[in-house]
Amino acid sequence: MTDVGTIRPPRNQWWDVWDQFKTHRGAVIGSIVFLLICAFCFIGPFLWEYSATYIDIRSRNQGPSWAHPFGTDQLGRDIFARMMKGGQVSLAVGIAAMVLSVFLGALIGVLAGYFRRLDGPLMRLTDLFLALPLLPLLLVMSMLFRQKLSAMFGVETGMFLMIVTAIAITSWMRTARVVRGDVLALKEREYVLAARSIGTPNRRLITRHILPNVLSPVMVSATLMIATAIITESALSFLGMGFPPDFPTWGRLVSDGIDYLQQYPSRAMLPGVFISLVVLSVNYIGDGLRDALDPRIRGR
Numbered sequence: 001m002t003d004v005g006t007i008r009p010p011r012n013q014w015w016d017v018w019d020q021f022k023t024h025r026g027a028v029i030g031s032i033v034f035l036l037i038c039a040f041c042f043i044g045p046f047l048w049e050y051s052a053t054y055i056d057i058r059s060r061n062q063g064p065s066w067a068h069p070f071g072t073d074q075l076g077r078d079i080f081a082r083m084m085k086g087g088q089v090s091l092a093v094g095i096a097a098m099v100l101s102v103f104l105g106a107l108i109g110v111l112a113g114y115f116r117r118l119d120g121p122l123m124r125l126t127d128l129f130l131a132l133p134l135l136p137l138l139l140v141m142s143m144l145f146r147q148k149l150s151a152m153f154g155v156e157t158g159m160f161l162m163i164v165t166a167i168a169i170t171s172w173m174r175t176a177r178v179v180r181g182d183v184l185a186l187k188e189r190e191y192v193l194a195a196r197s198i199g200t201p202n203r204r205l206i207t208r209h210i211l212p213n214v215l216s217p218v219m220v221s222a223t224l225m226i227a228t229a230i231i232t233e234s235a236l237s238f239l240g241m242g243f244p245p246d247f248p249t250w251g252r253l254v255s256d257g258i259d260y261l262q263q264y265p266s267r268a269m270l271p272g273v274f275i276s277l278v279v280l281s282v283n284y285i286g287d288g289l290r291d292a293l294d295p296r297i298r299g300r
Contacts (some may be wrong), residue, residue: 020292027288030281037278041087050078052085052248061264070270073256083270086248090230091278093163093249097229100168102222105175106214110206112176113183123180126173134170135235141166142241159243163236167229175221182214216293223286227279234275250275 021027045052050068056076063071070079112122142162149158186192192209230250236242237251245252250271257267 017292021288024284024288024291026284027291030284030288033277034281034285037087037274037281038091041084041091044084045081045088048078048081048084050081052077052081053246054078054081061260063264064266071264071266073267074260079253079267079270082248082253083250083274086250086253086271087274089160089243089247089249090233090251090275093160093167093233094226094229094278096160096164097167097171097233098222098225100164101171101225101229102175102218104168105172105221106179106211106218108172109176109179110183110210110214113180114187114202114206114210119180122176126176129170130173132170134232137170138166138232138236139239139241142236146241155244156247159247163233163242167232171225171228171232175218175225178217178221179214182217183210186210186213216290219293220286220290223282223289227282230275230278 054077056072058076059068059072060074060076061072062068062076065071068078068080070083073079073082108122108126112119112126145162146159149162152158153161187210192205195205195209233242233249234251234254237249238255240255242251243249245256253271254268254275257264257269257271261268
């Protein structure tokens with residue numbers, strides 16, 4: 001007879017996911033780098049004495065020092081403080097655009113994969129967005145809506161909403177295609193057919209049986225979308241179509257540093273290095289999540 005005291009509760013599958021994730025060295029290092037950059041951007045301003053907008057003309061164009069580790073710009077503003085403030089904006093844009101893009105992609109992918117009547121129109125819409133040139137479309141949207149949104153919500157909030165929305169509605173297509181392919185396979189599984197045979201409504205089938213099983217590709221797409229959104233925002237700011245010049249982002253800092261590239265190359269290189277570190281770390285995190293959430297790989 002089995003001793004009741006020796007029976008252990010079933011192990012949570014998320015612990016298995018974590019155990020597999022830990023074996024991916026690149027994903028672990030990427031997570032540490034990403035968390036350190038987030039701490040630098042969001043906690044650092046509370047510990048640093050200078051503000052990103054503080055101007056000291058007497059200290060302009062200084063090199064790295066104990067008072068200004070990254071030096072100062074042409075107006076005497078501390079570049080270290082502006083790097084932290086710019087990181088806040090770039091990361092906020094990346095995360096917000098990722099949430100909206102993944103929501104749109106997952107919604108359209110589920111509807112197209114589950115309802116046959118919607119599959120054709122939604123996939124043709126997806127093909128249409130895939131055929132559009134991304135950067136010119138973003139520039140046109142910025143020219144058309146930046147003034148209206150700035151007048152309605154203020155310059156900073158209006159530009160934030162415009163950039164997040166523009167990036168999201170031009171980046172959901174690949175998530176939709178991946179989710180649609182998974183839903184087409186899942187809706188023919190035995191447990192879905194059994195649930196349908198007992199009269200389970202479509203809404204409950206989707207929320208209880210379809211969506212939990214497409215969580216893996218959605219999470220991987222979410223991590224990769226952060227990197228895509230940060231690069232896109234940086235490109236817009238570099239071209240002067242993003243946030244206003246006095247509002248720092250990493251892309252804006254790169255653009256401002258181009259004029260002083262020969263005299264002070266670190267001004268353009270430092271924000272570029274931070275952008276590259278965030279993109280690399282997020283990509284490695286996505287690779288680790290892809291392996292950890294795949295039950296065929298988990299446990300190897």
